[in-house]
Amino acid sequence: MKKRQVVIIGGGPAGRTIVHMFHTSDQNVSATLIKDERINANRCAVPYGIPDEKPLEKFQIPNALVTDYGAELVIDRVAGIDTINKAVSTTAGDRYPYDDLVLSTGSRPVIPPIPGVEGQNISAVRSITDLSFLRQLASTGKRAVIVGGGYIGIEVAVVLKQMGLNVTVVEMLPTILMATTEPEFVGRVANELMEKGVHLLTNEKVVEFVHPSDDQVVVRLGSGASLDADFVVLSVGVAPNTELAAQAGIKTSRLGIGVDKHMRTDAKDVYACGDCAEKTSFVTGQPTRGEFGTNAVFMAKTVAHNILGKKKTFPGVINANVTAVYEWSLGSAGLTEQMARDAGIDVVTGYSEVLSKYPMMNQVDTIRTKLVFNRDNRKIVGGSVLRKGNCSAHNVDFISFAIQMGATMDDLMDYQYATHPELAAKPSDNIYVFATKNALTK
Incomplete structure (x- = not known):
């Protein structure tokens, strides 16, 4: 040995x-x-591997x-x-x-102790085995129920809907994406999903899975309603x-x-x-x-x-995170407003809506930003972004770094940034500066 x-x-x-x-x-x-x-699977990518392209x-x-x-x-x-x-x-x-x-x-993956959960045509979203099974289910099924409305559940819902399936998301909390997303953004994302035909059932709990045949699952809900599905995807956390x-x-x-x-x-x-x-x-x-x-x-x-003998400490997690929902991308870092309040922090928040380009350019969209500050020391403790396109990760990374460096409202007001008609807002506008300015008025 x-x-x-x-x-x-x-x-x-x-x-x-x-x-x-x-x-x-x-x-x-x-x-x-x-x-x-x-x-090993690239776990974050599993939802996007369900189509067999x-x-x-x-x-x-x-x-x-x-x-x-x-x-x-x-x-x-x-x-x-x-x-x-x-x-x-x-x-x-x-x-x-x-x-x-x-x-x-x-x-x-958490497998909730729901009667019938061990039956056929019910899958988690984690391993290569899960991905292979989901490919099989999605290629033959037409109706899918996703249990859980967090990032992974919503990503799976979007992918399955794009494949032409009838998709229903069941979430026991009052809204989808509740663990990571500010209330100001959830409604817009939920509307986008529903407009694309994804059915959202919130404040609803699954109480039983019934298997009338090998290729059918009946999902019974706490409200007494039932959903007929060809398969079920479990995405209720880990x-x-x-x-x-x-x-x-x-x-x-x-x-x-x-x-x-x-x-x-x-x-x-x-x-x-x-x-x-x-x-x-x-x-x-x-x-x-x-x-x-x-x-x-x-x-x-x-x-x-x-x-290796190089003494190092870990300062704690900031939990920078992002996801995509159709043409939207969104994410957050640090604490949401509710998380901060639950932690006993006296918070002040700032909100901004800033154009993604100069207003005379083509394909101009609005970037929505919310920042959360500690009122006592004026430090940023959290922030979220919702915008069209795939740039939210860069915005969330900036917010995460600002938290890590202990940036204050004054630091963000003095923040120096680039501008270009095709690439950024006009020189007087900036998503972080405007959100901070809004917080300062409070």
């Missing part, structure tokens, strides 16, 4: 990031990555992204962790001693994979494996990062959700630095 300097459990973005950082370091680190999926391979993460960067790859399931003797055992009967261990076990850690006596919670600011667990020389690890908010310092691939990468970088 040759001891590895580092054993990594999990082949998602966190595990791969650590491998890459070891490869580019000036240290010769021997690393073994163990994962139980033969081929491109081969499944396009939506896979090549194992070469591990092996080409100097790490040993083991396809096996970890059966247990011995934190006393510092070794990992697998179901194949192998044992891997380590100096440092990284838990990057990710998360799994849960951190903490079982291995818990079995090894490592501290866990419903939000993940407990870690400190160095991403260390309470077991000696054991780290955790990515979906499986607990997260704290950059703004509030309090526990929060944040199952985004980018967060996994940021946390993994902290782990790699610390294993």
